[in-house]
Structure formats: structure tokens, C-alpha cells
Amino acid sequence: xxxxxxxxxxxxxxxxxHRPQRRFRIADLATYIRYYGEHHAPELLAQARFVLPExxxxxxxxxxxxxxxxxxxxxxLLPLVPLLRDGVxxxxxNRGQCVQRRQRRRPQIG
Numbered sequence: 001x002x003x004x005x006x007x008x009x010x011x012x013x014x015x016x017x018h019r020p021q022r023r024f025r026i027a028d029l030a031t032y033i034r035y036y037g038e039h040h041a042p043e044l045l046a047q048a049r050f051v052l053p054e055x056x057x058x059x060x061x062x063x064x065x066x067x068x069x070x071x072x073x074x075x076x077l078l079p080l081v082p083l084l085r086d087g088v089x090x091x092x093x094n095r096g097q098c099v100q101r102r103q104r105r106r107p108q109i110g
Contacts, residue, residue: 072098
């Protein structure tokens, strides 16, 4: 289930150039400004959570604004996080790489 909330000044959640997930991936405003510049809706940061619902505790459901990673990070994280958590693989030398070739998406873990 995807949850969406319309952002100030936007007529539709899918308005051109509107990608709320990237605007809410960092909860701390000072850190966000350091890397991305001005935030378009800093008053919403306290109400937002950036989660991968399949792996997050269910408390994220209480927040009115939910943002999630896109398909490429999700394709790497879903199989990798349980392996990391169970100690099957180490964080030290893991790198997820997703590429798009000839309009085909090919997630890779390497």
C-alpha cells in the first residue's frame, strides 16, 4: 500500500518533477540543507518518514507522510538486508549496483 500526500503548491502527487521520496530521505533539516540546499517544506519533516516498508518496524504507519526508496535501491536492499542482519555477509565489501541497458532494468548485487 503506497501512501501519498499532496505537497504545498502541487496539484497532483505525480506533478512533473515531483519526487517526495528524495525530499524526505534526510530527517534533519540542517543535514538536508548541507547536501541539497533549501528544503521546499521543512514544516513537514517531523510528520515524514523515509522507510522501506517491507523491512521497517510497523510504527512507520502512524506518520501521515511516507516516502520510500525507488525500485533500484529496493531491488538491492530487500535481498541484502536479511543477509546482513543474519551475519551471512559483511557490510565491509558489499556494493549494490543497478544499471539500465537497452530499456531493461538489471539489478545487480556485487
